[in-house]
Amino acid sequence: MLLRMLIACLLWWAIQAQAAAPAPEDADAHQLLVMLRLPAPHYRPDASYGGRYLDDAGRSARRNRAEALARQHGLTLVDDWAMPMLGVDCYVMRYPANDSAERLIALLESDPQVEWAQPVARFAGMQQADALYPVQPAARFWHVAELHRYTTGRDIKVAVIDSGIDTNHPDLQGQVALNQNFVDAGPTPPENHGTAVAGIIAARAGHGGIVGVAPQAKVMGLRACWQQPDANTRCNSFTLGKALNFAIQNGAQIINLSLSGPPDRLLDRLLDVALERSISIVGAIDAQASGPSFPANHRGVLAVATLTQINAPTRPQVSAATAPTAERTPGGAVQTDAPLLAPGSDVPTTAPGGRWSFVSGSSYAAAHVSGMLALLDQLQPGASPARLRSLLQSGAAPTTATIDACSAVARLVQQLSCPRALSQRGGAP
Structure with a gap:
C-alpha cells in the first residue's frame, strides 16, 4: 500500500512539473535594476495605493526620462514599478550579453538622477x-x-x-x-x-x-x-x-x-x-x-x-x-x-x-x-x-x-x- 502511494505521488508530481508554464530560466539574464529618484509629491501614503503608478501627468515624463537613460547606455527598458516608500522608481533594463554589468552600474551611478543600480539577483x-x-x-x-x-x-x-x-x-x-x-x-x-x-x-x-x-x-x-x-x-x-x-x-x-x-x-x-x-x-x-x-x-x-x-x-x-x-x-x-x-x-x-x-x-x-x-x-x-x-x-x-x-x-x-x-x-x- 505504501509503495502504491509513493508511485502515485511521484507520477502526480511529474505531471504537475510538465504541465507548469513557468517563466523561462534565463528571462532575467543580463538585466539591471535602475532606481531613479522619485519627486517627493508623487508619494501617496494612503492605504489604497498599492505601489503602481497612478494616471498622473508625471508618469510619462518619468518613463521618458528612463527610456532616454537606457538609450544613452545601450540598454533596453523592460519593466518598471513605483516604490514611493523608498523615494524611487524601479526600472528593469536589459544590457547586451557582450557588455559588463559592473561597467554599466558604475556609469549609471555617476548620473545624478540615479539613486543606485544593481544586477537582478536570482532566488x-x-x-x-x-x-x-x-x-x-x-x-x-x-x-x-x-x-x-x-x-x-x-x-x-x-x-x-x-x-x-x-x-x-x-x-x-x-x-x-x-x-x-x-x-x-x-x-x-x-x-x-x-x-x-x-x-x-x-x-x-x-x-x-x-x-x-x-x-x-x-x-x-x-x-x-x-x-x-x-x-x-x-x-x-x-x-x-x-x-x-x-x-x-x-x-x-x-x-x-x-x-x-x-x-x-x-x-x-x-x-x-x-x-x-x-x-x-x-x-x-x-x-x-x-x-x-x-x-x-x-x-x-x-x-x-x-x-x-x-x-x-x-x-x-x-x-x-x-x-x-x-x-x-x-x-x-x-x-x-x-x-x-x-x-x-x-x-x-x-x-x-x-x-x-x-x-x-x-x-x-x-x-x-x-x-x-x-x-x-x-x-x-x-x-x-x-x-x-x-x-x-x-x-x-x-x-x-x-x-x-x-x-x-x-x-x-x-x-x-x-x-x-x-x-x-x-x-x-
Whole structure:
C-alpha cells in the first residue's frame, strides 16, 4: 500500500512539473535594476495605493526620462514599478550579453538622477529535491490542535511571498484573502511550493486534509516566484521587490520568505522599511549555501532552519557560513540573532489539484514559524517583532534552538499547562 502511494505521488508530481508554464530560466539574464529618484509629491501614503503608478501627468515624463537613460547606455527598458516608500522608481533594463554589468552600474551611478543600480539577483525556494523520499508518516510536532483552543491566528494577515497558491484546494478555500501575481500579467497559477507553504501556515480544519498552524489567519498570496519544468522554484530581485512593496503597503503583519539568494540592496531597503513598520519577517536558512543566506541573515529577520531529529540531541541544518550567530545569555535565553529550529522534514501539506504531499526543507520550517507568530500575534495584538521573537525564543528548548510551541503560547495564556515531557522535547510528540 505504501509503495502504491509513493508511485502515485511521484507520477502526480511529474505531471504537475510538465504541465507548469513557468517563466523561462534565463528571462532575467543580463538585466539591471535602475532606481531613479522619485519627486517627493508623487508619494501617496494612503492605504489604497498599492505601489503602481497612478494616471498622473508625471508618469510619462518619468518613463521618458528612463527610456532616454537606457538609450544613452545601450540598454533596453523592460519593466518598471513605483516604490514611493523608498523615494524611487524601479526600472528593469536589459544590457547586451557582450557588455559588463559592473561597467554599466558604475556609469549609471555617476548620473545624478540615479539613486543606485544593481544586477537582478536570482532566488530559490528552500525545498529539498527529493521531498517525497522517504515517504513516512509525519508527527504532529507542536500539538497545535491543543493550542487552537486558545488561539488560531484569527484575522492575522500573513503575506506568503512565494510561487502561486492553489486557492481552490479544499484545505485552502477561503483562507487566501488575495492572490496577486507579480511575475507576469496572467492569473496566478497553482504551483507546488507556494501551495505547500500556505497549507502549513493556514490550512483550515475539518476538510479531510491537514490543519494549518494558524487555521484562521488570512493569507496574502503574493506570487513573486515561479515553478520551473523541473519543479524547482525561482524568483528574482524585481519580482520579490514588487511583492514586498505590496505587502508593506497593504497591511501585512507577518511576511513569510521561504527562499534564499545573494545579498540584495533593493530587498535590504524594503526589509528595513517593513521592520520599521513592526512587520515580522521570517526567512529560511539555506544549509547548502557557501556564503550568507539572504534574507535570513538580514538583521531583524527571524532565521529558521529545519529540525531534523526528534527525541535526540538536535542539530540544525545550518553551516557557520550561512547562519546568524547563535548565542545564549548566562540565564540560558536565546539571543535575538539565534536561528530557530522548526519541523521541516516529511511534513504533510497541500499540493495543487486538491491533493496532499510530504515535503522537506527549511522553506517549510519557516512556514511553521510564520504560523506560530500568527498564533502569538492574536494573543498579543500590536506586539512588536522583537516581542514576538522573544516569546518564540523563550519557548525554545534549553539545550537547542528548537521551538517549544506550547511553552511560547503558555506565556500569554495562564490556564494553558504544558506537560513537562513535552517542554523537554522541544514540542515533539
